[in-house]
Amino acid sequence: MEDEAFTDINGKAISLDCQSHSGLCREFTVSSPKVSVGKVMVYTCCVWLLAYTVFFFTENTAVLSSAILITLLGMMLHIHFVKVDHESLLVIGSLGIQVSSSYASGRETTKFIEMSKIKDIVINEAIYMHQIIYYLCVLLKDPSEPDAVSSVVPLFQSSKPRLNCLVKVYKSCQEILSKC
Amino acid sequence: MVLKIFFPQCCNRADSGLLVGRWISGHDSAVVLAVIHYPFIPGQVKQYVQQVSAKSGVELSVLGSWSLPKEGQEGMESFLRDLSTIFPQQRWLQIHREIGKTGFTCEVLNRDQSKTTFANMLLLVQMFQTVATSQPLFFMDRYDDGPLKSTHWQSEGREASIIVELLKQASVPLCLLISWLLSIWTWICNIRIFSLYPLRWLSSKLSTCVQLSYKTEHMRTLSSAKPAAGHTQFMRKANILVSFLVDVALGMLLISWLYRDNHIAMLANTLVPAADHVAKELDELLQWLMGAPAGLKMNRALDQVLGRFFLYHIHLWISYIHLMSPFIEGILWYGGLSACLGLTFALSLLSDMVALLTFHIYCFYVYGARLYCLKIYGLSSLWRLFRGKKWNVLRQRVDSCSYDLDQLFIGTLLFTVLLFLLPTTALYYLVFTLLRLVVVLFQGVLHLSVDFINSFPLFAVGLRIFRPYRLAEGVKFRVLCEEPGTALHLLMEINPLKFSTVVQMYRTPTYSCYPKDSWAALVKKLFVGELIYPWRHKTIKTE
Numbered sequence: 001m002e003d004e005a006f007t008d009i010n011g012k013a014i015s016l017d018c019q020s021h022s023g024l025c026r027e028f029t030v031s032s033p034k035v036s037v038g039k040v041m042v043y044t045c046c047v048w049l050l051a052y053t054v055f056f057f058t059e060n061t062a063v064l065s066s067a068i069l070i071t072l073l074g075m076m077l078h079i080h081f082v083k084v085d086h087e088s089l090l091v092i093g094s095l096g097i098q099v100s101s102s103y104a105s106g107r108e109t110t111k112f113i114e115m116s117k118i119k120d121i122v123i124n125e126a127i128y129m130h131q132i133i134y135y136l137c138v139l140l141k142d143p144s145e146p147d148a149v150s151s152v153v154p155l156f157q158s159s160k161p162r163l164n165c166l167v168k169v170y171k172s173c174q175e176i177l178s179k180c
Numbered sequence: 181m182v183l184k185i186f187f188p189q190c191c192n193r194a195d196s197g198l199l200v201g202r203w204i205s206g207h208d209s210a211v212v213l214a215v216i217h218y219p220f221i222p223g224q225v226k227q228y229v230q231q232v233s234a235k236s237g238v239e240l241s242v243l244g245s246w247s248l249p250k251e252g253q254e255g256m257e258s259f260l261r262d263l264s265t266i267f268p269q270q271r272w273l274q275i276h277r278e279i280g281k282t283g284f285t286c287e288v289l290n291r292d293q294s295k296t297t298f299a300n301m302l303l304l305v306q307m308f309q310t311v312a313t314s315q316p317l318f319f320m321d322r323y324d325d326g327p328l329k330s331t332h333w334q335s336e337g338r339e340a341s342i343i344v345e346l347l348k349q350a351s352v353p354l355c356l357l358i359s360w361l362l363s364i365w366t367w368i369c370n371i372r373i374f375s376l377y378p379l380r381w382l383s384s385k386l387s388t389c390v391q392l393s394y395k396t397e398h399m400r401t402l403s404s405a406k407p408a409a410g411h412t413q414f415m416r417k418a419n420i421l422v423s424f425l426v427d428v429a430l431g432m433l434l435i436s437w438l439y440r441d442n443h444i445a446m447l448a449n450t451l452v453p454a455a456d457h458v459a460k461e462l463d464e465l466l467q468w469l470m471g472a473p474a475g476l477k478m479n480r481a482l483d484q485v486l487g488r489f490f491l492y493h494i495h496l497w498i499s500y501i502h503l504m505s506p507f508i509e510g511i512l513w514y515g516g517l518s519a520c521l522g523l524t525f526a527l528s529l530l531s532d533m534v535a536l537l538t539f540h541i542y543c544f545y546v547y548g549a550r551l552y553c554l555k556i557y558g559l560s561s562l563w564r565l566f567r568g569k570k571w572n573v574l575r576q577r578v579d580s581c582s583y584d585l586d587q588l589f590i591g592t593l594l595f596t597v598l599l600f601l602l603p604t605t606a607l608y609y610l611v612f613t614l615l616r617l618v619v620v621l622f623q624g625v626l627h628l629s630v631d632f633i634n635s636f637p638l639f640a641v642g643l644r645i646f647r648p649y650r651l652a653e654g655v656k657f658r659v660l661c662e663e664p665g666t667a668l669h670l671l672m673e674i675n676p677l678k679f680s681t682v683v684q685m686y687r688t689p690t691y692s693c694y695p696k697d698s699w700a701a702l703v704k705k706l707f708v709g710e711l712i713y714p715w716r717h718k719t720i721k722t723e
Contacts, residue, residue: 021659022668024182090657092670094182094208095303098657110656110675114302116207143302180182 006165008033009133016165024093024176028169031086032159035104040075047071079104084158091173094180097121097138099155113153115180116143121173123166124152134163136170183288184209185273186307186672191215192277194331196247196260199273200229200317202240202310207303210273211310213317214332215246218259222266224327235316244273264289283666304655358403362396387528387627388518394634394690395522398424415686418639423688427522427633434519434526444516448509452501455537459498466490469607478604486608490544497540524630531626538619545616546711552609553709555598562595613706637686641679648676 008014012033019027051067083104090098097118100110119141123134138153156166186209197217203210216225225242233240245260264272272289318334320326383389398420408414438444470487472478515533519526535542564570565588570581583591644651652674660669677685705712 021662025659025668025670027659090659092657092668095184095657095670100656109678112654112656112675114304116302 006161009160014159026172027090029086029088030156030159030161032084087156087159091176093176123170134166136166186211188333190333191331199243199246201243204306210243211307213314214330217329232317236314238313242267247276282661283663283669286667355403362399386532388532391528419637419688422639427524430523431519438516444512448512451508452505455501459494462494479601482601482604524633527626527630531623541615544612548609548612549709549711552605555605556709559598562591565591631690635688635690640682640686644682649674651677653677
């Protein structure tokens with residue numbers, strides 16, 4: 001279990017957790033930065049101030065209750081569908097790779113890719129708005145055509161760690177992939 | 181290569197015995213399908229395995245031994261080890277678990293050197309296929325009194341439901357009845373008198389008739405005598421059935437609301453005054469246009485002609501409505517009965533009635549659009565003449581042309597006349613197009629909701645909520661235990677489909693109504709004056 005101080009591309013602190021279950025099985029978990037309480041308070045205050053101003057002009061209490069409902073609903077939808085708590089990569093030698101992201105409400109989405117479909121795991125560069133960032137991705141191949149890359153699955157999309165973190169994960173993965 | 185063994189969870193607590201399953205070539209893996217318990221006679225086991233193999237078509241074999249030692253069963257290990265000589269295999273597995281620990285210890289005795297063959301199908305696909313085709317192995321459950329006792333995933337009994345069995349029994353005569361009724365209905369529809377041209381064109385335009393034919397198709401699919409061929413067909417039939425039942429239930433709800441408390445009389449009493457009100461508003465609108473609308477100065481003569489023409493139309497239409505008013509309640513009463521066939525019918529009937537009641541708006545729109553269109557074409561052609569050019573139909577382009585003096589004179593005259601009459605026509609066109617668009621929008625909303633009720637796969641969504649393991653997107657793994665001496669132990673679970681994928685994949689294809697043109701094309705058509713029919717109906721896909 002190791003925990004160094006890594007950051008994501010925006011400079012916020014994230015943490016990487018490497019667990020080695022056996023010689024052929026390793027799990028990497030990258031936790032995203034948590035939602036700051038200050039931001040939540042600012043948003044809520046803005047919405048409610050707006051609601052109060054509208055109420056001041058219309059004298060309709062339905063505005064206030066609908067503002068409360070909208071805030072609650074918005075927060076619930078945000079933590080269930082948008083806010084990613086941690087993403088993990090489970091590499092099982094000679095079986096496959098499992099990519100999963102779990103959201104702040106506890107929901108987990110998982111995807112498993114079999115070893116015969118995987119060509120390689122590489123660090124790639126991408127142009128992201130005004131910067132060029134590095135990201136780790138899995139290259140997939142069709143089992144009948146071992147030389148062509150059929151598609152690319154990017155990993156750690158929400159947490160977007162920086163190169164030092166990616167290099168660590170990359171080296172670990174390559175050890176396992178080269179063994180089988 | 182690492183050896184991978186797929187072991188069913190039900191056999192975790194099974195008594196010691198022999199493992200029966202299949203080696204998957206090319207991937208160095210084995211699937212364990214059942215455990216045959218001690219005591220057994222090896223000859224009987226061999227015979228049984230051969231029998232099941234032949235029946236299912238899968239090459240099953242005895243993979244090895246499983247030992248979970250309970251009290252009073254010492255000496256089992258050596259007995260099971262000696263069994264490897266009785267069953268001649270290339271590889272012999274020995275899986276061992278202690279009570280109280282989760283990890284298995286696994287040893288492999290390799291007799292011959294196995295060569296790695298190339299794998300042409302994915303491992304998990306082959307594994308699930310093996311389990312699916314080995315049905316004959318799972319017929320023997322623990323209540324059977326045979327010489328062999330086995331544990332597998334269906335040894336506690338197969339999953340079934342009384343309701344499903346009863347429905348299966350009841351569905352046979354029901355399907356026969358429905359197909360007989362359908363044959364009568366198709367015979368009625370194919371009578372010669374209904375194939376005359378005007379009726380056929382009318383029935384293709386009225387959405388009620390389209391819905392009827394669509395529902396007949398569905399009923400035909402449902403009542404066909406052959407069972408569903410594959411998974412897609414089965415899901416489609418189930419979705420159609422559930423959608424139809426929900427449709428009828430909603431229709432019944434509507435009927436119970438409509439025929440209670442004299443709602444129909446109330447509706448009928450508001451309909452005629454509403455139509456009167458609309459006609460009065462249109463009247464006022466035309467009077468306003470005939471005056472000086474928004475401060476614009478219209479050409480008096482053309483204004484009066486157009487205005488009086490449209491006013492006469494409205495007068496005709498109002499007399500027609502007043503003629504029909506005693507029958508409206510009766511029509512509504514019988515029309516409401518159609519909702520017992522489903523809410524979609526009631527909605528299509530409503531859409532048709534709206535289309536018929538606003539027929540005059542449609543007429544006005546067509547008149548206005550045609551006039552405007554003619555004017556625009558005339559103007560563009562005469563503008564070309566003004567500049568000394570001509571449209572070359574052969575080459576589909578604008579060419580220069582030398583006109584005679586009298587051609588130029590008449591052309592310029594006509595051009596000026598048309599140009600100064602343009603604001604009047606444009607204004608009438610604008611007003612009636614907006615009215616027509618409102619009606620089209622309302623009809624579009626009705627059609628979209630009918631479409632939604634028809635195509636939404638309720639059965640698939642219900643299955644995804646209550647039995648998620650039946651609609652699988654893949655598998656997911658979880659590390660169970662990592663005791664250092666034992667093999668790596670993973671739990672494999674079914675990863676169900678996402679809801680959005682379920683809806684997308686199992687949607688019933690309908691004659692979905694969607695916008696024919698993009699926004700840019702629509703605006704261009706409006707500007708030029710072409711008649712717009714914004715909703716297009718796809719033809720029903722037949723498979």
